[in-house]
Amino acid sequence: MEDEKAKYKIFISxxxxxxxxxxxxxxxxxxxDNISCFYDDYEIKSFDNILDKIxxxxxxxxxxxxxxxxxxxxxxxxTNEFKSFLHNLGAKKGRxxxxxxxxKLKKVFNDLSFANLVKPYIIDDYERGIPVKSAEINDLVNQIKNLLNELNVKE
Incomplete structure (x- = not known):
């Protein structure tokens, strides 16, 4: 995949x-914020082949x-998505x-040294079924946008 031809800026897994x-x-x-995302709810329709769309x-x-x-x-x-993006994105740093x-996974990811992983963002107090605070969501979105800007400057 050539970045110039990519339809989406971000795939959300x-x-x-x-x-x-x-x-x-x-x-x-x-x-x-006009950042193109492949997010399954918006991109996969009921009649689509899920694996093909992913x-x-x-x-x-x-x-x-x-x-x-x-x-x-x-x-x-x-698991298959993660393997696929490790394969497809190759060694492109920060992808x-x-x-x-x-x-619980913090230590595991701190010990990993995949070339194409950036330092993880951690939502410490996450519990399924409980809404994440809007301030945390906004901070995460800002972190993602800052990372995209930083990576676009380097390319």
């Missing part, structure tokens, strides 16, 4: 259980924002921004 209280609010804010979204996105909960890698879709939902 997540478990459906995290959608309502953190993923959708972040996606909506990014989209309202593959299309991954191949046509410059960056990945992955909302990672402790069971993220227990699910086939998210994957992990958002750690809770602190």
């Amino acid at each position: 997540h478990c459906s259980k995290d959608k309502e209280y953190v993923v959708k609010p972040v996606a909506d804010l990014l989209i309202s 593959d299309y979204g991954l191949r046509n996105s410059q960056y990945v924002v992955a909302f990672i909960h402790e069971d993220y890698f227990d699910r086939n879709y998210t 994957i921004l992990p958002i750690l939902l809770g602190t």
